[in-house]
Amino acid sequence: MCSLSEKRRINGVIVFAIGSFLLGTSSLACPFTSIFSFGDSYADTGNLFLSSDSPSCDCFFPPYGETYFHYVSGRCSNGRLIIDFIAESLRIPLVKPYLGMKKNMAEEEEEKGGANFAVIGATALDYSFFKQRGIPITTNFSLSVQLNWFKQFLHHLCNSSSNCYEVVGNSLFLMGEIGGNDFNYAFFTPKSITEIKTYVPYVVNAIALAINEVIGLGARTLMVPGNIPIGCSAIYLTTFETNDKSQYDQYGCLKWLNQFAEYYNEKLQSELHRLRRLHPHATIIYADYYNAALPLYQDPTKFGFTHGLEICCGVGGLYNYNESDACGNPGVKACEDPSQFIGWDGLHLTQAAYRLIAEGLINGPYTLPEFTTLCSNFVSLGYFRS
Numbered sequence: 001m002c003s004l005s006e007k008r009r010i011n012g013v014i015v016f017a018i019g020s021f022l023l024g025t026s027s028l029a030c031p032f033t034s035i036f037s038f039g040d041s042y043a044d045t046g047n048l049f050l051s052s053d054s055p056s057c058d059c060f061f062p063p064y065g066e067t068y069f070h071y072v073s074g075r076c077s078n079g080r081l082i083i084d085f086i087a088e089s090l091r092i093p094l095v096k097p098y099l100g101m102k103k104n105m106a107e108e109e110e111e112k113g114g115a116n117f118a119v120i121g122a123t124a125l126d127y128s129f130f131k132q133r134g135i136p137i138t139t140n141f142s143l144s145v146q147l148n149w150f151k152q153f154l155h156h157l158c159n160s161s162s163n164c165y166e167v168v169g170n171s172l173f174l175m176g177e178i179g180g181n182d183f184n185y186a187f188f189t190p191k192s193i194t195e196i197k198t199y200v201p202y203v204v205n206a207i208a209l210a211i212n213e214v215i216g217l218g219a220r221t222l223m224v225p226g227n228i229p230i231g232c233s234a235i236y237l238t239t240f241e242t243n244d245k246s247q248y249d250q251y252g253c254l255k256w257l258n259q260f261a262e263y264y265n266e267k268l269q270s271e272l273h274r275l276r277r278l279h280p281h282a283t284i285i286y287a288d289y290y291n292a293a294l295p296l297y298q299d300p301t302k303f304g305f306t307h308g309l310e311i312c313c314g315v316g317g318l319y320n321y322n323e324s325d326a327c328g329n330p331g332v333k334a335c336e337d338p339s340q341f342i343g344w345d346g347l348h349l350t351q352a353a354y355r356l357i358a359e360g361l362i363n364g365p366y367t368l369p370e371f372t373t374l375c376s377n378f379v380s381l382g383y384f385r386s
Helices: 082-089 098-102 127-132 143-160 164-169 180-187 193-197 200-216 234-239 255-278 289-298 351-362 375-380
Strands: 034-038 113-116 171-175 221-225 283-287
Touching: 034 082, 034 143, 082 171, 082 351, 098 113, 098 143, 143 164, 143 200, 164 171, 171 200, 180 193, 180 200, 193 255, 200 221, 200 255, 255 283, 255 289, 289 351
Parallel strands: 034 113, 034 171, 171 221, 221 283
Antiparallel strands: none
């Protein structure tokens, strides 16, 4: 989510780079030609920044982007996101934001590397859902809006490319993370946990409808992330801080919030299981962001972190987080070495944490089915033949 503070002018520019860093020691054998991404701030590589009706967002100002791009890049981190590391592991250029590509479509014959439709602050559900429940949201870039953008892009792609079907079929679709903001906005309104739980079926259904739609448009490989352990996030730990020690686990995370994230993830996985039966010729992968991130908080030093719940960019409080002095505000500085921190700004993570989560998805056990076991199956089924 974004701050509602007045937007300030900056001289930084959006930087699109082809990364040379690969996860692990080598790239994957899966020859995906491109990535199409939907989601929120965990995946946005510049769409909200480029939006003509963009609200103010702290992610638009230094020190965001300082570690890798050395400019504000439109990403809510000090550097790269999970989508960036996935792209690099597949030897695909870092995925450009659609709103930046849209301006140049008339001149380009064929877009390379796919497109990113994710938007900071985006929700799975449409604006009307929140308005009916008295929940203010900062943007109106829901998943249905992003799908409409994809269809516009697909129309351009199919007019400029003779192998439109192959491009879509040979691409990886990253369906999120999306849905987290649907709950974030509600939690901070605030609404009760009992009421918020009733939103879960609506969010899961919106994601399922989007999956059905992109499969109908030719998608064959989809990765669908769940929610992170929100009970370990500084923004939640600060907002719901309590003297009741029983509400915290042994690592200092709020148990009831992590239990909610687990509840949502279970419902999402159940729906994905149903969708796999409905679409046997598509590969629908659950990306377990929760269990990929949780070990970082449980044993930070094992992963090279010197700070667990305390964030890198912020001011004050137990977790170095204060909403009125958030990262990106004047005078709020980042730590000297973000690689020593899991959390970047209270809600988003550092590049170092995103890298480890991406490694757990691509090379490790945090996808179902496991991503590394799929490539040979794809080839045997005739995928990637142009």
